[in-house]
Amino acid sequence: MNRQSGPIVHSRQLNQLVRTIGRLVAIVLSICFLRALCPASKRLPSVFPFPRQASSLSLRASVVVINNNTNKINNSYSKKTSYIDMASTTNDAKAKAAERKKQFLEVWPKLETELVDMMKKHAMPEDATEWFKRVRFLSSVFFSTEMDDLINPLELELQYAVWETQSWHLCR
């Protein structure tokens, strides 16, 4: 009996040991499965004595976190660069508009000169007093002399100078 009972006891103990190990393995596997499903950020600190598996999981999780952060950084960087691009585009547009306005303004003095010349051609007086005196003189000459005598402009200027000195008081 003793010989028979000995191996039976050993086999029972061995069975119990195998069951216990199997339970432990099942528990560990289920925990590992749950850890893999659980988001890294919400995971509790690892207390299980499986450094290799835990470290690989945490490494994977940290890689995910790093990737997420990198994406965030990349996104923010791309946003910043897009803002910078927009700003530089706006600055370019403003600079271009300012340059265009400057070029446009540079045309004005030429047109202004043309318009002033046109007005001068229409005998607009530089000095209205002088212009009025000349008109008075010319009218007096026209009424007092024949048309043939008015051909020489130099003589007319001379007569005007004499007339101006003689009749200065009339123009005041």
Place this chain on the structure above:
Amino acid sequence: MNYNTPFGKLNRGISVVDTFEILQGRPLTEEEFFKASVLGWCVELLQAFFLVADDMMDASITRRGQSCWYRVQGVGNIAINDSFMLEASIYHLLKVHFRNEACYSYLLELFLETTLKTEIGQLIDLISAPEDEVDLSKFSLKKCV
């Protein structure tokens, strides 16, 4: 002319140049830019003509950050004639720079038509909305004629 024309934002005048460049689809040559600028300045002169007259009609005080032209010492009612001279300047510039162009008559028509339409609008503005009383019943062709 210098008092009233080149001191605004010049958006109208510059937009003529920009529009011409867009329609051409390429950067403008120097001569093209100059001609487009002349047209742009004609638009600015037209605007200055309207503004000088409008300021008198509305008894405005300031325009473009400075006193209205008719309020400048020694100007007064002469501003009416000055506005006409600004208008005449447009047609002089068109004659000098575009007389030999095929589009000359179209440009003349365009400026004359724009002037007429603006004057009609100004009339409607004046008769329908005096400063103290806005009466939209006056806003009719019958009243205008």
